Amino acid sequence: MAEMINMEVIEELRDIMEDDFPSLLQSFLAESARQYEQATQAWQTADFDTLRRSVHSLKGSCGNLGATQLEKTCAELEGLARYHQPERIPELLSQVSLQLGDVTGVIKNL
């Protein structure tokens, strides 16, 4: 089981971003919420393309923030969207929702 957030990545980011570190976190919180929102709406209209782009984008952010588990879930979801395989999409979307909640919790407490 991949960890929720890789703290080594977080510490490195803190070093690189210096004063911009809090604003990076704010961006993540805003962007990830928006991307999740976009993804669920796309799913409701069966817009696989937008669904794919949303989770792809969320996947990138998660990777850069060390949210390894969420990144993996997004990658899996992106694959399903790309090949139009709807069966497990609701399940994975709810996993994303849960994991995003956890990640958000951790980040807010940093």
Add this chain to the structure above:
Amino acid sequence: MNSFSNPAFATKVLVADDNAVDRKVLSAIVRRAGYQVIDAVDGNDALEKYYAQAPDLVLLDALMPGKDGFAVAREIKAGSQDKFVPIIFLTSLTEASELARCVEAGGDDFLSKPYNRVILNAKLSALQRVRDMHQTLQRQRDEISKHHMQLVADQEAAKAVFDNVAHARHLDVSYIKHLLSPLALFNGDVLLAAQNPNNNVYVLLGDFTGHGLAAAIGALPLSDVFYGMTAKGFSLPEIMRECNRKLCSVLPAGYFCCAAGLYIDFGRQTVEFWNGGLPSVYLRRKQALALKPALLPLASNHLPLGILSADKFSDVTEVVEVAQGDRLFMATDGVIEARDENGSYYGSHRLESMVRESPIDQVFGSVKRDVYGFMQEQDRDDDITMVEIEIVPADTIQAKASPPVEAGGPSDWKFSYELGCESLKNFNPLPLLQQVLMEAPYLRTRSTEIYTVMAELYSNALEHGVLGLNSSMKSSAEGFAQYYAARAKALEQVDGWVRFSFSAYVQQTRVKLEIRVEDSGAGFDYVTYLQKAREDSAQNNGYHGRGVKLLWDLCNRVDYIAPGNAVEVHMSWENDNGRND
């Protein structure tokens, strides 16, 4: 190169990503590495900032709303023909076909998400090195092209100067035919022709070692010496000696000039020649006679110019008699060394028989056709230069236009000038005297006549007066050669002097010039001589003898003074050109 301290010189990196988190992280890493970062939030923003801020490197997210990364990359690459702007695609795409799209669009590298500082830094600096190299290459290419254009322009200018100096001047006359075919822009061959004040013609054909600029450069000093000295009336040996001295002093070691010099006296119908290293000059006679074969090769008997120091140089010339209609043919070794498709040489035998067998008025054209026919389309190994001079009647040689008469100079004056025996051996006083006389502007319009009279008087005083040679020897071909041999021998042991006295003034509008030439000889029976000359003149007989007929033609008075070792002539004419002031 990547310096924090001087952001003005920092490399500018455009980071284009619609994902704010990714963009912020990437920008931070790039900035941290010392680059100046330009952020762009989508494709259109990226292009706008690209044009406005001209970044040196572009990091481009592949999937962006609006214009995606592929479109942006294509547009950037299409607009930067000369400038190399590396593009790195930011992608988590892993499909080979998607990566191929990136390359197709002009991507130079990939960077996968999540970003890794170490890898990113390595890629950035690698691409920057490529970019620097590309710029250096570009700059060098531009410089080379600029230098090349400059070189061509310089060469064209130099060639114009060169052609003006080294060729052209006196070659454009009906009795000289010539062919100069340059192997390169310049030609290692040089062909010079000029008249002296006496309207006789000098021709010099030279072939410098090598080709092109290095070979051509020596032609400039050579031409300078040649034209300067011919105009002043120096003799062929003096000119060859000075050409050799000049080339010795300017040519680098190992460079020299094979050359042949001719002095053609159309009046006396003689050709004096000096040949150092050039193929034989051919005298093709219109009429072969006993002791005068149809073809006489004037072979090289000296080393080329520019090799021997002045004290070792030999300026000994030979003189042959020619007749009206005879042709002199000269060529550089490019003709003999011309090759056919099998690599065989044209050779001197073939050249010689062409010159001997062709109809007399087609020698030049026949040789030219034959050589070109022989070579077919083969590359020319050497410069091919050939020249033919026809012996024409003296009066067809046009006098050079007199230079405009300037104000100033002496108006009435006298001087005398005496040469002792050492000077008689090896010094020609005529150019010097001519130069002194021409200081008087009113004499300049008659420079040819004055030089002719002076030359005639001097050669009589020296050869007949001082050396005691008998002019009747010159009336046969055999005697002619003997005469010149006897002259050279007598000169070695000469003991005597020749004195010139000049007096010139303008009386009202008439110019008066009196020349008296006196020698140390015993004199001669001038009364009988003049008697005979008058008879010959009436019957229009030969030219030889003391040339008094020539003097009568050019002077108002010719007086021999007893016992015959002095002659005084008076020349007089209307001061036609007047003064320009």
